[in-house]
Amino acid sequence: MNNVVTTHGLTKHYGRIRAVNDLTLDIPEKSVFGILGPNGSGKTTTLGMLLDVINPTSGTYSWFGNFSKKENRQKIGSILETPSFYPYLSALDNLKIIAEIKGIGYENIGEVLKITGLYDRRFSSFRTYSLGMKQRLALASALLCDPLVMILDEPTNGLDPRGIAEIRELIRKIAGQGKTIILASHLLDEVQKVCTHFAVLNKGRLMYSGLVNETHHDELQLEISSDKNSELFTLLKTFPDIKKVEISGEMLVITLPGSYAISDLSRFVFENGFVITHLVAMKKSLESQFLEILNEKA
Amino acid sequence: MKRLIHIELLKIKSNASFWILVSLHIGIILLVVLSGKVFLHSLSINGENISNMVDPDSIPLYQFPDIWHNITYVASFLKFILAIYMIISITSEISYDTLRQNIMNGMSRTDFIISKLFLIVWLALGSALFIFFTGLIIGIISTPDLQFHDMIKYSGFIPAYFLQLTAYLIFALLIGLLIKKTGLAMGLLFLYTLIVEPIIVFRVKTDWIKGLFPNRAINNLIHMPFGKYALREVQDYVAFKEVIIVLVYMALFIYCIYLLLKKRDL
Numbered sequence: 001m002n003n004v005v006t007t008h009g010l011t012k013h014y015g016r017i018r019a020v021n022d023l024t025l026d027i028p029e030k031s032v033f034g035i036l037g038p039n040g041s042g043k044t045t046t047l048g049m050l051l052d053v054i055n056p057t058s059g060t061y062s063w064f065g066n067f068s069k070k071e072n073r074q075k076i077g078s079i080l081e082t083p084s085f086y087p088y089l090s091a092l093d094n095l096k097i098i099a100e101i102k103g104i105g106y107e108n109i110g111e112v113l114k115i116t117g118l119y120d121r122r123f124s125s126f127r128t129y130s131l132g133m134k135q136r137l138a139l140a141s142a143l144l145c146d147p148l149v150m151i152l153d154e155p156t157n158g159l160d161p162r163g164i165a166e167i168r169e170l171i172r173k174i175a176g177q178g179k180t181i182i183l184a185s186h187l188l189d190e191v192q193k194v195c196t197h198f199a200v201l202n203k204g205r206l207m208y209s210g211l212v213n214e215t216h217h218d219e220l221q222l223e224i225s226s227d228k229n230s231e232l233f234t235l236l237k238t239f240p241d242i243k244k245v246e247i248s249g250e251m252l253v254i255t256l257p258g259s260y261a262i263s264d265l266s267r268f269v270f271e272n273g274f275v276i277t278h279l280v281a282m283k284k285s286l287e288s289q290f291l292e293i294l295n296e297k298a
Numbered sequence: 299m300k301r302l303i304h305i306e307l308l309k310i311k312s313n314a315s316f317w318i319l320v321s322l323h324i325g326i327i328l329l330v331v332l333s334g335k336v337f338l339h340s341l342s343i344n345g346e347n348i349s350n351m352v353d354p355d356s357i358p359l360y361q362f363p364d365i366w367h368n369i370t371y372v373a374s375f376l377k378f379i380l381a382i383y384m385i386i387s388i389t390s391e392i393s394y395d396t397l398r399q400n401i402m403n404g405m406s407r408t409d410f411i412i413s414k415l416f417l418i419v420w421l422a423l424g425s426a427l428f429i430f431f432t433g434l435i436i437g438i439i440s441t442p443d444l445q446f447h448d449m450i451k452y453s454g455f456i457p458a459y460f461l462q463l464t465a466y467l468i469f470a471l472l473i474g475l476l477i478k479k480t481g482l483a484m485g486l487l488f489l490y491t492l493i494v495e496p497i498i499v500f501r502v503k504t505d506w507i508k509g510l511f512p513n514r515a516i517n518n519l520i521h522m523p524f525g526k527y528a529l530r531e532v533q534d535y536v537a538f539k540e541v542i543i544v545l546v547y548m549a550l551f552i553y554c555i556y557l558l559l560k561k562r563d564l
Contacts, residue, residue: 051402053564074404084395088313097308100301101403125312141403 002029004149004180005050010059012045012204019045021204023059027182027197032175034191034212035184036290037201043184044081044153046201051078051151064148074102077142078151083134087127091118091137094126095144102145112140115170131158139167143174150174153184168194188287200293208293219243220256222265225278232274239268251278302413309387310417319383320421324428327373331432334359334372357527360440363451367523367534369433370459373425374520377463378488380421381470385483388414388474398564407559415552418467426460458519458536465516465544468551475558515543 003026010023020042027033035043048054050061052068063072085094095109113119116136121129129137135158142150152171156164171194175181185191191198192212199209226232233252236245244255256265262281269276310316338357358364391397400410433456437449470487477483495513502508509518518540521533 048563053398053401055561055563070404070406070409072404073402076402076404078402080398080402082395084399086309086396087394089308090312093308093312097305097400098403100305100308101400101405103301103404 003027004029005061005063005182007046007050007061008059010046010049010061011057012042012049012054013057018204020049020056020201023201023204023206025199025206025209027180029180030175030178031197032171032181032183032195034195034198035182035201036188036191036198037186038294039186041201042204043186043201045204047078047080047151047153047182047184051076051080053080074145075148076151077145077147077149078153079138079142079155080151080153082157083138085126085134085137085141088125090123090125091129091140092122094137095141098141098144104145108144108146112143115143116140132160132163135159135163139170147179149180149182151182151184154186155183156185156187156190164190188290200290202294220260220262221282222254222256222262223248223251223278223280223282224254224269224276225251226269226274226276228274232269235269235272235274239265253282299412302409303416306413306417306420315386316383319379319386320424323376323379323425326379327376327429328432330372330376331369331436334368358440360436362437362441362444362448363453364523365433365437365440366452366455367520369429369436370455371520371523373429374459374462374517377425377466378491380425380463381466381487382484383421384418384467384470385474385487386480387417388471389478389480389483392475392478393480395564401564408556411552411555411559414471415468418464418471421467422460422463425463426456429459430456452534454536455520458541461541461544462516462519465548465551466513468548468555469512469516472551472555472558475555509540509543512547515540515547519544 006026008024010020010025011018012020023042023046035046037043045054049056050063051073052070061068063069063076066072085091086097089097091113092109095112096106099106099109110119113122116139118133118136118140121133126134126137135155139152139155142152155171156167159167168190171181171183175194175196181194183191183195195212197210198212200207224232229247229250229252233245233247236242236252236254241256241260242254243257246253262279266276266279338359359368391400397410401407405413438444441448473487473490474480474483477486491513495511499508499511499514508514519536523532523534525532526534
């Protein structure tokens with residue numbers, strides 16, 4: 001598989017602060033690549049360097065094997081932080097400017113406005129838009145050139161739950177068309193729902209880079225609850241295959257080997273005279289994985 | 299290139315501050331130019347003679363060929379209105395983050411500078427053409443004995459006006475880019491133009507050194523014409539040496555703009 005972008009030793013210092021430190025990363029073609037990290041971990045700085053708006057202190061990057069030419073950026077649709085448009089211009093005129101910069105015609109403008117649900121408001125000036133509409137116009141602008149790569153930095157910031165669901169749907173649809181999407185977010189849930197690959201940054205350093213599903217198979221987590229939880233807790237502690245039992249509110253959370261059959265556990269509990277009222281198998285969440293990665297290396 | 303021009307046109311098309319300041323520029327030029335006659339007439343009525351020799355009413359302020367020198371000199375004072383627009387244009391690109399977005403979308407930094415230089419040339423050309431037609435009409439109306447060689451004599455002040463305006467707007471672009479904040483940039487531009495540089499120039503004793511200061515150099519393209527009506531000697535031509543100084547400054551400003559934008563994180 002080819003890489004859309006590779007970086008080598010990318011570094012950015014702001015005075016004594018190392019915003020990004022020696023970052024070497026490959027982003028494969030046709031992936032939905034999540035860049036995770038706490039606030040201030042260097043996600044936006046990294047993307048800013050890849051988009052030529054921040055000058056790296058040292059290190060290099062290359063898009064499509066073609067380095068940092070402006071023609072590369074014309075094939076990338078990007079949103080960095082807040083949507084930036086000319087507030088006194090209409091959505092239509094704003095998109096026309098972007099089309100001119102990208103060297104394409106105006107044919108797609110109507111379509112991207114329809115996709116993002118802004119077609120009826122296309123003549124209103126940008127400053128009259130609500131935050132959600134601004135965010136959607138940014139998405140429309142990123143879609144405008146039928147991009148090979150989309151870079152989305154916190155794309156669901158400030159959106160309501162419906163807007164978030166719509167964006168997620170849109171990202172899946174675009175990824176389904178064989179495009180590469182680079183998604184920076186501190187919302188792990190978001191990344192887990194749409195991404196195929198992810199990287200974790202902390203304090204400007206790359207902590208981890210890999211596939212989203214890769215690390216889940218060795219463990220199984222169950223949430224269980226019965227009529228007598230405290231007795232159940234004592235019982236489960238004696239159950240030989242269980243790695244860990246924890247009380248979490250009204251529930252017990254237990255960790256088993258990945259290959260374990262849930263029916264065996266259920267039978268064991270029932271035979272000991274408990275009635276199960278709640279039993280859910282949980283995929284180990286990206287959040288716990290993420291926190292583990294941060295803790296391991298810290 | 300065509301795309302860069304089109305981009306700038308789209309940006310100004312529905313920009314209120316652009317239309318307000320351009321209208322103001324045109325309106326005030328007309329007002330000032332046309333009030334000259336009224337002013338002289340009132341002097342004449344009050345019986346005041348300049349140098350006790352000349353009747354103010356008979357001064358050929360609006361006649362060919364004097365009109366070209368007079369109108370461009372007066373209009374050059376109003377270049378600050380377009381400079382205000384230039385500062386608004388560049389500082390708002392910075393504060394709205396649209397400069398950054400333009401680069402992200404695939405403009406190079408050089409492209410961005412070129413598009414702003416296009417805007418400057420457009421404004422200067424538009425203003426110079428406006429001055430040209432205003433001068434032409436006023437001249438034709440006011441000159442009793444129209445001679446072609448009178449009409450074109452001194453018309454070299456029109457290109458000089460164009461050059462002057464272009465240079466000053468590039469200076470304003472540089473200040474705007476450097477300072478980033480609209481109000482502060484305007485304040486500093488005027489503080490420098492109207493107070494700091496004149497004071498320094500006043501302290502300097504040697505004439506040719508005075509002419510090396512940027513604003514003085516820009517203003518020197520069109521020397522004050524009115525002295526001649528009081529029978530004083532004035533420079534009624536555009537000096538080649540002074541054009542060269544301004545061209546050097548323009549190149550220097552553009553180079554500074556280029557360096558500033560290239561080094562900066564957006």
